[in-house]
Amino acid sequence: MKHSHTAKILLFTLILGLIIDIAWVKQVANKNTDNSISYLVESIEFTLEQVEAQLTQLDHHSLPCSTENRQKLEDIIFNSSVIQEITYIENDRFICSDRDHNNQQAIDNKHLKLTDNSSDYIIYRATSERRNVEGIFFMVPANNGWYQVLFNARYMDFWIDELADHHQVFACFKSNNDNALYNCENKSSKHIVYSASKQSAKYPFHAVGGYTNQIFFKIWFKQLPYAALIIISLSCIVTLTVHAYFNWRHSLLNDIQRGIERKEFIAYYQPIVDANTNHWHGAELLVRWNHPKSGIITPAEFIPAAEQSGQINQITLQLLERAAYEKSTINELAPNSYISVNVTASMITNTDYVESLIGLIKQYPVLQNNVVLEFTERETFATAELGLLLSGMERLREVGVRWALDDFGTGYAGLSTLQTLSFDILKIDRTFVASSVTDAITHSILGNIAEMGLELNCTLVAEGVETAEEAEHVAQLGIQRCQGFYYAQPMPYTDYFAALKKRIKTSNTHLSELNENLGIPL
Numbered sequence: 391m392k393h394s395h396t397a398k399i400l401l402f403t404l405i406l407g408l409i410i411d412i413a414w415v416k417q418v419a420n421k422n423t424d425n426s427i428s429y430l431v432e433s434i435e436f437t438l439e440q441v442e443a444q445l446t447q448l449d450h451h452s453l454p455c456s457t458e459n460r461q462k463l464e465d466i467i468f469n470s471s472v473i474q475e476i477t478y479i480e481n482d483r484f485i486c487s488d489r490d491h492n493n494q495q496a497i498d499n500k501h502l503k504l505t506d507n508s509s510d511y512i513i514y515r516a517t518s519e520r521r522n523v524e525g526i527f528f529m530v531p532a533n534n535g536w537y538q539v540l541f542n543a544r545y546m547d548f549w550i551d552e553l554a555d556h557h558q559v560f561a562c563f564k565s566n567n568d569n570a571l572y573n574c575e576n577k578s579s580k581h582i583v584y585s586a587s588k589q590s591a592k593y594p595f596h597a598v599g600g601y602t603n604q605i606f607f608k609i610w611f612k613q614l615p616y617a618a619l620i621i622i623s624l625s626c627i628v629t630l631t632v633h634a635y636f637n638w639r640h641s642l643l644n645d646i647q648r649g650i651e652r653k654e655f656i657a658y659y660q661p662i663v664d665a666n667t668n669h670w671h672g673a674e675l676l677v678r679w680n681h682p683k684s685g686i687i688t689p690a691e692f693i694p695a696a697e698q699s700g701q702i703n704q705i706t707l708q709l710l711e712r713a714a715y716e717k718s719t720i721n722e723l724a725p726n727s728y729i730s731v732n733v734t735a736s737m738i739t740n741t742d743y744v745e746s747l748i749g750l751i752k753q754y755p756v757l758q759n760n761v762v763l764e765f766t767e768r769e770t771f772a773t774a775e776l777g778l779l780l781s782g783m784e785r786l787r788e789v790g791v792r793w794a795l796d797d798f799g800t801g802y803a804g805l806s807t808l809q810t811l812s813f814d815i816l817k818i819d820r821t822f823v824a825s826s827v828t829d830a831i832t833h834s835i836l837g838n839i840a841e842m843g844l845e846l847n848c849t850l851v852a853e854g855v856e857t858a859e860e861a862e863h864v865a866q867l868g869i870q871r872c873q874g875f876y877y878a879q880p881m882p883y884t885d886y887f888a889a890l891k892k893r894i895k896t897s898n899t900h901l902s903e904l905n906e907n908l909g910i911p912l
C-alpha cells in the first residue's frame with residue numbers, strides 16, 4: 391500500500407473519530423442535562439417538602455397563632471438558612487408571623503389574586519412589601535387560611551446557580567402560572583444546543599434547562615485528551631489493519647499467481663443425478679486449490695480475490711484444459727455425460743476471453759457438445775452489457791456449449807432477461823430446496839420456480855439436495871435433476887471416476903441379471 395493511501399486512511403479515520411466523538415459527547419451531555427434538571431427539581435421539591443413537613447407538625451387543634459405555634463415557627467426560621475419569615479394568612483389578612491402577633495394587616499392585591507383561585511400550593515417570586523426584600527413565596531394551605539413561607543431569593547439564586555454550574559447546564563425555574571422563580575434568560579438566550587423541561591410532580595413549578603454551545607465546547611474540551619488518545623489509537627489500529635489486509639491480499643494474489651504457474655488448481659467433481667432414476671448425467675466441476683503448504687483450499691478462500699483480480703480467467707482455462715484430459719477417460723465409461731463449469735458473466739462479455747475459450751474447446755474435441763457453462767443469477771446484468779453477454783453466449787453455443795443459470799431464484803434476472811438469454815438449464819438454489827419440505831411458503835415458492843423453469847423449456851436441476859425426503863419432493867415437482875450431498879459430495883477426479891465405474895458395473899450386472907431372467911441373450 392502506498393504512503394499516500396496510508397495518510398488518507400489515517401486522516402479519514404481521524405475525521406470519522408472526531409465526528410463520532412462529537413456525537414457521543416452530545417449524547418452524553420443531553421443525558422446529563424435531563425438528569426441534572428431532574429436533580430434540580432428534586433432538590434427544590436425536597437426543600438419545600440421539609441418546610442411543609444415542619445408546618446404540618448404544628449398543633450392544629452390550638453389557634454394557628456398560639457404562642458406555642460409561633461414558637462415552633464421561630465424554631466423553623468432559626469434552623470433554616472433560606473427561610474426569612476413564615477406568616478399565617480386568613481381571610482386576606484396577615485394574622486400572625488414568627489415575629490408578629492395578631493397583625494391583621496391586609497395582604498396586597500397580588501397575593502389576593504393568587505389565593506383567590508387556588509386551594510392548593512402557590513409559589514411565586516415577588517418583593518415582600520412588609521420586609522422590602524425580594525423573595526420566593528411558598529404558600530401552603532392550612533386550617534382556614536395559608537402559611538406563607540418567604541425564602542430569601544438571593545440565597546436561592548446563589549444555590550441554584552451553584553447547582554446548575556456544577557452540572558454544567560443552565561436552569562430556569564418557573565411557577566406553573568409562568569412567574570419566573572429563577573431567571574436564566576441572560577445565560578441561555580443564545581446558541582442553545584439542547585434544552586429540556588421537567589415538571590415538579592408535587593408543587594406548581596417546573597424547570598427548563600439545557601446547555602449552550604459554549605457549555606458544550608467546555609465539556610468537549612474537558613474530555614478531549616482522553617478522546618484524542620482513543621481516536622489516535624483507533625486510527626492507528628484501523629490503518630494498520632487495512633495495511634495488513636492489503637499486504638495479505640497482495641501476497642494472496644501473488645500466491646494465486648504462483649499457483650496458476652504451477653497448475654495447482656484442480657477440479658472436484660460433484661455428480662448431477664437424474665431425480666427419478668438416479669442416473670449420473672454429468673458433474674459440476676468445483677475448483678480446489680491444491681496448495682503445497684495448506685493442502686486443499688476451498689473456493690470461498692480465494693475465488694473472490696481471483697475474480698476481482700481477473701486471475702479466475704486463467705484458472706478457468708486451466709481447469710477446462712485438465713478437464714479435457716479427464717473427460718476423455720470418463721468418455722470410455724459414460725460418453726454422453728457432461729461437465730459443468732463455473733464462469734462469471736463478465737468473462738462472457740469479454741470478447742477476447744470468449745475467443746480463447748472457443749480456441750480451447752476446438753483444440754479438444756472431447757469438450758465439444760459436452761460442456762455446460764454456468765454463471766450465477768446474483769451477478770447483475772447491466773442492460774448495456776446484455777447484448778455483449780448474449781453474443782458471447784451465442785458464439786460459444788456454436789462450439790456446442792450449453793448454458794446454465796446458477797442459484798436460480800436468488801438473483802435479479804427478470805423473465806424477459808431469462809427469455810432473451812434462453813438458458814438450457816436452470817439450477818434452483820439450495821435455499822429453496824432445503825426448507826421446502828418443512829416450510830409451506832418455501833414449498834410453494836419452489837413449486838412456482840419449477841413451473842416457471844418448465845415453461846421456459848429448461849432442464850431443471852435442484853441444488854443442495856441433502857435428504858431422501860428432499861429428493862422425493864423435488865422429483866414430485868417435476869424437477870428432472872438433482873445435485874447434493876444426499877447423492878455425493880464433491881470429490882477428486884480419481885474418486886469420481888472410480889465411483890462412476892462402480893455404478894456402471896453394478897448397473898450392467900443388474901441389467902444382465904434382468905436380461906437373463908427375461909431370457910434375452912447378452
Ligand SMILES: Nc1nc2c(ncn2[C@@H]2O[C@@H]3COP(=O)(O)O[C@H]4[C@@H](O)[C@H](n5cnc6c(=O)[nH]c(N)nc65)O[C@@H]4COP(=O)(O)O[C@H]3[C@H]2O)c(=O)[nH]1
Pocket residue numbers: 660675676677688689690693702706709731732733734766796797820853854855856873874875876880
Ligand atoms: N450445504 C450444501 N452444499 C452443497 C451441497 N451440494 C453441493 N454443495 C456445495 O454447493 C456449492 C455449489 O456450487 P456453486 O453454487 O456453483 O457455488 C460455487 C461457485 O459459485 C464457486 N466456484 C466453485 N468453483 C468455481 C470455479 O471454477 N470458478 C468460479 N468462478 N467459481 C467457482 O464457489 C462456490 C462454492 O463452491 P463449493 O465450496 O465447492 O460449494 C459447492 C458445493 O460443494 C449440499 O447438499 N449441501
